[in-house]
Amino acid sequence: MSATMNADTNSQKSVIKGAIRIEDVVKVYDPDGAAVMAVDHCSIDIPGGEICMIVGPSGCGKTTLLNAIAGFHGITSGEIYLDNELLCGPGKMQAEPGSDRIVVFQNGALFPWKSNLENVVFGPMMEGKLSKEVIYDKAIKMMADAGLGGTEHSFPGEVSSGLRRRVEIVRALMLEPKVLLFDEPYRALDSLTKSVMHEALLDIYYKNKVTIFFITHDLEEAIFLGHRLIIMSSRPCKPKKIVEVDIPHPRDYSVLTSPRFRELMEEAKGVVNEEAKKAFEAGEKEG
């Protein structure tokens, strides 16, 4: 047990896995022949272990891009690589969903019919590689680490939405994924819970270095969490501006009041507002 843990930390020190390369990806939805271009020749390079925040106007195609990485639908052209291995591209337009890239959904997708603990052990139990005791021990330990002790035997519907989100993240981490894909996970939370969740997420991240692909509408959240902000253009989706957040990690909430944070906010806000306006005007024309 301890030997394997040592091996784990060693490999983490050398190279953090989970680099995602998106190359020239195009996604056209074609319902009833009316082609909607959701993603347009989009290229993004995310190094392993980075928190990459994706910001863009509503309906621009962010979820579409995330679903392509997760393997929920195919792409029209282009390639996506994970650690230089082709996920999807010519010859195989849809990636196979797998436990190396786990999605935390916009509305949450804990199974309401399983207790929190049963949810957390779901992945490894399905995999069936480890014994039940080992899996449950690990799950209870990870839940305790994430401040979820005592909620193991409650059902997701019985705990607050903030705790549910945390359970969902722990469920994902149980499989030691290389990439976590977040689709606006905190959209429905109030700002107080949100700030608690941000610190909890960073806390979990510092313990388990994974690549995080995080979609959000909230600029403050984006700058607080991310190493980098990728601001997307209005539909079709394509990186418009990349903002490097040069505030060192580990961060806590004092960062929010620092002058550098304000500067970055101003810089990002200008671009985002411009794109939001474009999206709105495009909507007016279509409507």
Next chain:
Amino acid sequence: MNNASLQASEMTGMALTMYRISTWFKSPKPYLMLFGVGFLLTIWYLFVEVWQLPRFEDMPGLTEVVTEYFSPDPIYGLSVYTPEYYQHIGISLRRIAYAFFLATVLGVPLGLFLGWSKKFHEFIFPLFEVLRPIPILAWVPLAIIMFSGSETPVIFLTFLASFFATTLNTMLGVQSIDESYTRAARCLGANGWQTFRHVIVPGAMPYIFTGLQISIGVAWFSLVAGEMVSGQFGLGYVINTAYTMVTYPTIVIGMITLGVTGFITSTMVRMAGDFMMQWRVRELALGDN
């Protein structure tokens, strides 16, 4: 921490039931219910026996029915003291049990596959939708021709309506499952069969039990229809013969018995549902507070 989990599991069993019963008695519900029943009985008594309103004068009166029902030596041959009474109930219950069991065992898997597989759906569902609207009474002649004896046609008729209700609701249950759940399962490495077992089946469970609730209701409905047409025992038969033999109090005895047994069976189905879906019970209990 351990304490909390212990409490939670205890609350799901006996304690929870006792707690619910005690709160029920403290709420106005049981008294309102008694008041409702009392009101109906009073109206009945007044209309038939005191005022003897036109169109009500031939109806059996409250006192007549009650004396007959609880008489050790009933005038028309059926009361709580006669073994035949329980024989009729037993036979009706047995038919319901067979039909409901068959409908569940066949309907739930069929519904699950109809919702799960697009191809299977396209293949079977149109046929299903043509057969479903045919009223149970229209099946009676065919049932009598197809099956020999008096028992199987009645069971078949009872089965049919239940089967359609169960299958349709199960299918809707599968279709109602949020796509995020199946996607999450696949992300977490579940294969097709595991997704079916851990996501599709439990996810459809609330609809399945709604279906079973409807199923047990329509089972009684079509059972009585079947027993009135063919069959030599059972509560539907009791009511029908009482009508032809002009023994009116027995009709009311049959009806009350049907009402009570029907109510008990659907309560049993609901309790089975609550038992199998603790997560829902506990979620809803939170919502109530």
